Amino acid sequence: MTQEDSALDGLVRKRIRGLRSALGWSLDDLAARCYLSPSTLSRIETGHRRISLDQLSAIARALGTTLDQLVESDADDDVIIRPQHDMARGLTTWMLNRQPGVIVAKMRLTKPAPTSAKALKVHPGRDWFTVLSGAVTLVLGDRRIHVETGQAAEFSTMIPHAFGAHDGPAEILGILDQDGRRTHLRPRSKGDEGRSSAEEEAEG
Incomplete structure (x- = not known):
């Protein structure tokens, strides 16, 4: 031994x-x-x-x-949670649980929500987040919703959606399912620019 x-x-x-x-x-x-x-x-x-x-x-x-x-x-390594940086997307993520299924993550957003409809994501399930600091713009279809510190949002992810920082960096605590993790937390490569959410989801 x-x-x-x-x-x-x-x-x-x-x-x-x-x-x-x-x-x-x-x-x-x-x-x-x-x-x-x-x-x-x-x-x-x-x-x-x-x-x-x-x-x-x-x-x-x-x-x-x-x-x-x-x-x-x-x-x-089972205790310390280290941040994962995605500079291209202006996103830093702390994965707060390691079990399969629902994902709990703290995220720091530095880039605004996209304005192009092609950048919106669609996947099965529901997402939830609360804003820890700053403010977040949540895009749901044609709606742009302002979510401030201390407020929370919960929505169907079958609606084309995206979120980003509003007027400066913001931190959120989010609960995502596996589809949400793959869609929102997967590092973005150069080849993803301009691709539709359907193309990214098909890659899985």
Whole structure:
């Protein structure tokens, strides 16, 4: 076992003991729920017994968590959220969650909303954002909506749409689905200039 594996092994055992204690369960309580003997569970928690995958899965289920969460690394990369810059679009993004499905992201906008109808996007679902600072212009079809600091917007993304900064940089907190992430957060290349939203969506 490498030093890294040994550290993760110790972390998993601490998590098991910590989750059990947080639930107010004794060794007997958890042992009964994961069909292990209290002595086996005690040796697992204290590091005096190797943990099989079957045992770990049963313990995770009993504790109301998943195997992935129980064995995930505690490296700084799992904690620190670093910004992703897209200078061409005037967009800086902080991805605030890493799970699949709905995306939560903080975005800093420095460019105004587009004026060309060809730049508007369409994709299935709904988007939501709240303005943390500055002001945002939300384009929905033929409408241009001014969203100020402290206000929020929620809209169908089947309406051709785009958003950008209004009179200076703005920061927003947005909730997007996978289609919204691909449409709004995908880095824009030179070849994207002048392309329709349908062409970009087709590329997927």
